[in-house]
Amino acid sequence: MLSNESIVFSAKNVSKTFGAGKNQVTAVNDVSFDIYDGEIISIVGGSGCGKSVLAKIMLGLYPASKGVFLYNGRKISNLKRHWGEVQSVFQDPFSCFNQFFTIRSQLEDAFNIFKKKPSKEEIKRRVDEGLLAVNVTPKDIEGKYSFELSGGQMQRMLLARIFALRPKVLIADEPTSMVDACVRANILDYLMKLKKELHMTIVFVTHDIGLANYVSDRIFIMHEGKIVNAGTPEEVLDKTEEAHTLKLLDDIPEVHKEEWIKNSHRAKNKKVS
Amino acid sequence: MSKSIFEVENLSLHYLGRFGDKTHAVTDVSFKMKQGEILGIAGESGCGKSTLVSGLMGMCIPPLYPTSGDVRVAGESLMNRTVEDIRANVLAQKVSMIPQGAFNALNPVRKIKDIAADVIAAHQSSGVHMNAQEIYQRLRTRFDLFGMDTDRVLNSFPIQLTAGERQRSVIGISTLLNPQMVIADEPTSALDVSTQKEVISMIFDLLDKGVFSTMIFITHELPLLYHVADNIAIMYAGEFVEMGTAEQVVKDPRHPYTKALMGAMLSTEKAQRTRKPVAIEGAPPSLDKPIIGCRFADRCSIARPECKKNKQNLRIVAGREVRCDYAE
Numbered sequence: 001m002l003s004n005e006s007i008v009f010s011a012k013n014v015s016k017t018f019g020a021g022k023n024q025v026t027a028v029n030d031v032s033f034d035i036y037d038g039e040i041i042s043i044v045g046g047s048g049c050g051k052s053v054l055a056k057i058m059l060g061l062y063p064a065s066k067g068v069f070l071y072n073g074r075k076i077s078n079l080k081r082h083w084g085e086v087q088s089v090f091q092d093p094f095s096c097f098n099q100f101f102t103i104r105s106q107l108e109d110a111f112n113i114f115k116k117k118p119s120k121e122e123i124k125r126r127v128d129e130g131l132l133a134v135n136v137t138p139k140d141i142e143g144k145y146s147f148e149l150s151g152g153q154m155q156r157m158l159l160a161r162i163f164a165l166r167p168k169v170l171i172a173d174e175p176t177s178m179v180d181a182c183v184r185a186n187i188l189d190y191l192m193k194l195k196k197e198l199h200m201t202i203v204f205v206t207h208d209i210g211l212a213n214y215v216s217d218r219i220f221i222m223h224e225g226k227i228v229n230a231g232t233p234e235e236v237l238d239k240t241e242e243a244h245t246l247k248l249l250d251d252i253p254e255v256h257k258e259e260w261i262k263n264s265h266r267a268k269n270k271k272v273s
Numbered sequence: 274m275s276k277s278i279f280e281v282e283n284l285s286l287h288y289l290g291r292f293g294d295k296t297h298a299v300t301d302v303s304f305k306m307k308q309g310e311i312l313g314i315a316g317e318s319g320c321g322k323s324t325l326v327s328g329l330m331g332m333c334i335p336p337l338y339p340t341s342g343d344v345r346v347a348g349e350s351l352m353n354r355t356v357e358d359i360r361a362n363v364l365a366q367k368v369s370m371i372p373q374g375a376f377n378a379l380n381p382v383r384k385i386k387d388i389a390a391d392v393i394a395a396h397q398s399s400g401v402h403m404n405a406q407e408i409y410q411r412l413r414t415r416f417d418l419f420g421m422d423t424d425r426v427l428n429s430f431p432i433q434l435t436a437g438e439r440q441r442s443v444i445g446i447s448t449l450l451n452p453q454m455v456i457a458d459e460p461t462s463a464l465d466v467s468t469q470k471e472v473i474s475m476i477f478d479l480l481d482k483g484v485f486s487t488m489i490f491i492t493h494e495l496p497l498l499y500h501v502a503d504n505i506a507i508m509y510a511g512e513f514v515e516m517g518t519a520e521q522v523v524k525d526p527r528h529p530y531t532k533a534l535m536g537a538m539l540s541t542e543k544a545q546r547t548r549k550p551v552a553i554e555g556a557p558p559s560l561d562k563p564i565i566g567c568r569f570a571d572r573c574s575i576a577r578p579e580c581k582k583n584k585q586n587l588r589i590v591a592g593r594e595v596r597c598d599y600a601e
């Protein structure tokens with residue numbers, strides 16, 4: 001049974017607002033949940049629904065404006081210590097690498113966050129492993145800088161870093177938005193492997209409910225700052241009348257949906273021809 | 274047979290590195306498009322899609338250089354012309370380009386209507402003459418056409434708009450001069466599924482209303498292309514490896530890479546939900562040196578020793594072109 005000790009993140013009536021008065025934005029609006037050790041949780045919702053802000057609260061980047069947010073039963077106070085255990089992959093891959101150093105040296109320097117750094121050989125081996133996990137041959141990025149890679153390749157470098165560092169908790173914000181299906185399947189499989197072998201707790205942020213269904217133990221659907229639906233993938237995808245969830249399902253351009261876009265001559269003509 | 278309005282012949286492009294090294298990002302791409310056709314190009318990150326777009330526009334800006342080949346719009350070659358010439362005489366009027374991530378790169382201190390005016394002004398020298406009033410009028414009519422909240426959007430700064438509104442504005446502005454064709458590089462990849470659908474609906478609207486009729490649509494999402502494109506080309510490590518109708522390529526793929534892509538797809542359809550997507554191991558080859566044999570050989574499940582030795586040419590298999598001697 002899940003005990004209190006195994007709660008990694010706990011949110012009680014957490015809100016986050018930006019600005020004041022007329023310009024006030026409530027990005028996260030009164031959410032409550034517990035996330036357990038070794039779970040993969042997906043946070044799913046459309047653009048601007050508050051996914052990234054919630055992810056940043058988990059990283060300690062924003063304090064909650066209201067409510068109580070705890071990591072391992074305590075408020076997040078020491079950011080350096082927090083980041084030694086909770087690592088992230090963020091949406092914009094380019095902002096995360098410095099263009100003046102080679103990618104390789106930055107992947108190796110990432111180990112500086114640890115008090116006890118592994119040996120040089122161990123670091124090299126783990127960086128190689130991380131690169132291979134995202135389908136990149138280590139030799140191919142030797143001596144390369146971030147500006148020489150495409151957006152999707154950069155996104156893979158961020159994931160390679162996580163795979164090398166192996167934190168206790170991973171917050172992955174849209175880590176597959178720029179890669180094709182094969183690489184995506186690989187990354188998702190790797191996330192599940194991290195959970196299984198290293199017992200990593202993973203918070204996976206995405207707007208694609210299909211991806212969430214595949215990797216998660218539980219899914220939180222967000223809309224306008226609120227969690228409007230939560231449960232196991234079956235509960236969320238099947239036993240639901242919840243309108244926002246249905247729309248998210250409906251809008252994925254899958255091949256079996258012959259009428260993905262309705263009322264367009266273009267869509268109709270295409271079907272006929 | 275109607276005439277081709279866009280022809281690409283054996284186009285190859287390379288980046289020149291700091292030490293004189295070359296990356297052969299695009300190799301021997303050829304295709305023709307008819308008026309009214311939508312061609313989708315799909316392939317994994319780094320396979321050369323954005324590089325190809327630069328080449329298709331004749332916009333090779335160092336360190337990118339054309340290696341060989343030709344691109345013609347309505348018979349007029351775009352190769353060996355200056356970037357200024359292309360900007361003034363081709364862009365926006367004949368071919369309009371929507372670059373990857375453009376909607377996130379709009380000048381933050383200009384309102385949408387001013388950004389539009391800047392774009393039109395850039396073409397004043399080449400016979401497009403409109404004063405501010407005319408431009409604004411044309412913008413209004415166009416934005417009304419696709420059901421935008423016109424006044425609010427035109428008078429907003431980019432940051433005040435949603436990602437969907439920004440991208441729809443970019444497409445609206447890019448097609449204001451009624452170009453013969455549009456090349457869109459991942460116009461919806463950075464958007465959520467619902468916003469993506471909004472943007473595609475708008476593109477269909479513009480097509481239905483005849484604002485433009487021919488388009489190249491680039492993405493790494495193959496299922497999306499099934500809904501958008503008439504024909505699809507699959508790109509791998511700089512080459513086209515399969516080219517056919519959307520129906521052929523998506524529903525009945527023949528090249529081992531295309532098959533692998535489809536096999537890696539996830540689905541929310543009930544019966545498909547628990548099917549495990551099959552990822553392919555390994556990575557594409559380095560493009561630093563010319564490659565003779567099949568570029569997919571290291572990852573192909575049916576590869577044979579000959580595959581790496583023999584040059585693979587496009588050949589007809591089941592009514593479409595496939596670059597693999599052993600596909601059937």
Ligand SMILES: Nc1ncnc2c1ncn2[C@@H]1O[C@H](COP(=O)(O)OP(=O)(O)OP(=O)(O)O)[C@@H](O)[C@H]1O
Nearest residue numbers: 018025027046047048049050051052053054207465
């Ligand atoms: N630093 C900030 N200052 C003011 N408002 C902010 C800030 N960060 C986020 N917001 C607002 O909070 C809301 C939620 O933003 P958030 O980035 O969490 O959305 P998201 O769900 O991650 O969307 P996307 O899918 O587009 O990444 C938005 O309305 C956004 O404009």
Ligand SMILES: Nc1ncnc2c1ncn2[C@@H]1O[C@H](COP(=O)(O)OP(=O)(O)OP(=O)(O)O)[C@@H](O)[C@H]1O
Nearest residue numbers: 148149150151152288298318319320321322323324
């Ligand atoms: N300025 C550059 N110098 C050297 N190589 C480059 C440069 N820009 C891109 N490349 C290389 O060219 C290849 C093709 O890159 P390109 O950006 O065209 O890929 P893409 O298919 O558009 O990828 P994505 O889906 O991630 O946008 C990649 O291997 C990339 O590393």
Ligand code: SF4
Nearest residue numbers: 567570573576580597
């Ligand atoms: S040529 Fe050989 S390695 Fe290449 S795709 Fe065909 S079977 Fe596979």
Ligand SMILES: [Mg+2]
Nearest residue numbers: 051052091173
């Ligand atoms: Mg976000």
Ligand SMILES: [Mg+2]
Nearest residue numbers: 150322323373
């Ligand atoms: Mg690109």
